[in-house]
Amino acid sequence: MRSLWIIFRRELAQYFTSPIAYLVAFAVLVLGGFVFNNDLAARNGGRAPTDGSVILTYFAYFTLFFAPLLTMRLMAEEHREGTIELLMTLPVRDGDIVLGKFLGAWGYFSIILALTLVYQILLIWLSPPDLGKVISAYFGVWLYGGASIAVGLLFSALTENQIVAAFLSTASLVLLWLADLVGKLIDNRPFAELVRTFSFQSHYLYSFAVGLVRLNDLVFFVGAITIMLFVTTRLVESRRWR
């Protein structure tokens, strides 16, 4: 637990010394501001009821592209710099390394997500939205972000090249997000159903985003995180045997 905390702290602190992390936060906020203004204008100057979850749905789209930028260096850089050899000869379990890095990245993701609260404050000041729905949407995006970061971490452990890690993560995340559409292309019904259940979109858009917190969506995201972290840990361990 102690080493997990130390690794988490360093990984989180790492983002605050990295220009990429600031640029990501900046880009997400600019895009968020644009989307927010656009949405407000579309609501006819306040005559239609405001909806705090719209900005979060867009945030979920942005996540597809920026989460990999946060995760690409996590393991790839350790391999490139050779620091993995040090980490793996410290009295620290491989699982603690992976979990610490995951929590650090998820922590930074949560900070960026928290920055969007400014829009909710504006909404409350203008015309209070349905707060239950907003809270459920935040919870959903937060979980979905965790799953996205776990996917990114896995690809970061697969390759020494950060660009490759980022690209493969984005491709996988887009595919996972749209897995329900992928399922529609498949003729074999049971297989199509199976593919559809992996859709990140359908576990967020039709539940958390409309104010529904369902156990199966919760289990889906927590399960996805657990499986990704487990596979990543195995990947890191497998380096010892090569």
Place this chain on the structure above:
Amino acid sequence: MIEVEHLTKRYGAFTAVSDISFKGEPGEILGFLGPNGAGKTTTMRILTGYMPPTEGTARIAGYDVFHQSIDVRRHVGYLPETVPLYPDMTVGGYVRYIADLRGVKEAASRVDDVLKTVGMYERRHSLIRNISKGMRQRVGLAQAIVHDPEVLILDEPTIGLDPLQTLEVRDLVRGLGKNHTILFSTHILSEAEQVCDRVIIIDRGHIVAMDAPQVLRERLQQGGRLFVRVGGVTPEAARKGLAAVTGVASAEPYNDGYVVTVSGLIDVRARIASSVVGAGWQLLELRPLAMSLEDIFLELTTRPGSDGSVKQIQPKKKDKVRA
């Protein structure tokens, strides 16, 4: 402190380390010597718990490197060949991070002490990306000793340093050797000669020699080669006369004298002297041709068909064939 028994590591069909055994006593500096690709790094990686051996066992401070990996890692300080540094951290922050992960008590003061030991205290606020290679090496060393480990494993700690920095690192290692067991790899022979209590020469995964550097040199000189200069005789007769002495394998002209190669581990100086004088010639010079560790190394590692089972040094390839 370090006990290695019949250690073997294979990568697929390639055998990197083959059945090596050695021991390191407390407070001993062991030099691990060999050409590139001899298996030094692989052995060190096994000893630090980075990778498991294919066969054999190794124990550090009494713990098995495979079954008690975490305990082993607690008692070992390791400086890999590529110094493992995070360029975006400060010198002090990095050493502190490793100290924390190692659970060092009173980490702040210990980190300061270690940075003073390696002479990096003044640069503790510098980013690692901005410091020189020699400094990085010292920061790497600081990381390896921060928890005051019983066993220190250093993989080529002086590689890529300028001569002054090399001297500094050697001094540092010698100083640490007083109360740590150190396994120190290098392919610079003079370095092993200066720093180490015992040298292990490894080639293509096999240990070819293991002893104190002085002993290694003496053993070879005992047999080895002598330089002889004689007067009052024609060169050809002198050469034949010297070659005829019992125990001499050959005599070749060399500068203004002859190099006499001795067969076996025997001292033939007295016999040469008496036979030269007995023949009525003048003995002008008779001395052993000093062999540096360099010569020993070349002789041991370039021998064709080296089977690695040799632990006693055989001075000459020819002798081995004759024996």
